[in-house]
Amino acid sequence: AQRVTQPEKLLSVFKGAPVELKCNYSYSGSPELFWYVQYSRQRLQLLLRHISRESIKGFTADLNKGETSFHLKKPFAQEEDSAMYYCALSGESGGSNYKLTFGKGTLLTVNP
Amino acid sequence: GAVVSQHPSWVICKSGTSVKIECRSLDFQATTMFWYRQFPKQSLMLMATSNEGSKATYEQGVEKDKFLINHASLTLSTLTVTSAHPEDSSFYICSARRTSRGYNEQFFGPGTRLTVL
Numbered sequence: 001a002q003r004v005t006q007p008e009k010l011l012s013v014f015k016g017a018p019v020e021l022k023c024n025y026s027y028s029g030s031p032e033l034f035w036y037v038q039y040s041r042q043r044l045q046l047l048l049r050h051i052s053r054e055s056i057k058g059f060t061a062d063l064n065k066g067e068t069s070f071h072l073k074k075p076f077a078q079e080e081d082s083a084m085y086y087c088a089l090s091g092e093s094g095g096s097n098y099k100l101t102f103g104k105g106t107l108l109t110v111n112p
Numbered sequence: 113g114a115v116v117s118q119h120p121s122w123v124i125c126k127s128g129t130s131v132k133i134e135c136r137s138l139d140f141q142a143t144t145m146f147w148y149r150q151f152p153k154q155s156l157m158l159m160a161t162s163n164e165g166s167k168a169t170y171e172q173g174v175e176k177d178k179f180l181i182n183h184a185s186l187t188l189s190t191l192t193v194t195s196a197h198p199e200d201s202s203f204y205i206c207s208a209r210r211t212s213r214g215y216n217e218q219f220f221g222p223g224t225r226l227t228v229l
Binding site (some may be wrong): 043098103 | 115144146154155156157158161207209216217218219220221222223
């Protein structure tokens with residue numbers, strides 16, 4: 001069974017401070033990991049996927065298979081980063097299991 | 113590109129009636145769409161996977177006769193909540209997987225808020 005754990009329900013930081021949103025997963029094969037963001041009153045949108053190894057809006061996330069983690073990081077948080085962040089997992093790329101399993105989400109608040 | 117729409121954005125109905133929610137991929141084809149349910153301040157819970165031209169696959173605990181899914185074309189999936197009751201009140205969200213890409217790229221609709229009186 002696939003499972004995603006986001007241990008922090010709420011995270012509050014000050015503007016300019018580093019931020020790390022934790023995500024751990026459980027999956028027997030090679031998963032695809034994603035971070036989705038939901039700004040207030042907006043739809044869910046993809047922020048990062050691990051296979052792209054890209055930085056979006058200053059956020060990065062590295063897949064650590066040894067620790068089964070995919071933590072989201074940003075060195076200097078901005079107020080506009082305040083949102084709900086969801087870590088999600090799906091089965092092997094190219095396989096038939098494309099469904100996403102979401103963590104419970106972390107509400108990030110960046111204070112001025 | 114890659115926009116997913118849902119209609120209606122909100123609906124209020126009486127207990128016992130049925131409500132249909134549409135999910136459309138506006139500028140791409142989607143052989144697979146997904147339906148989620150989101151309770152206030154909670155995460156998305158996958159209800160079912162909708163496959164074009166075949167029966168939907170429901171997650172454990174989701175009543176298929178209660179939540180009817182039809183994926184009649186590559187751009188449209190519908191979710192019908194049959195004989196709705198107040199406990200069915202929720203935010204329903206669909207996502208569509210872009211078929212043209214090899215990896216799992218999904219785009220989400222804005223959601224439909226259902227209130228059953």
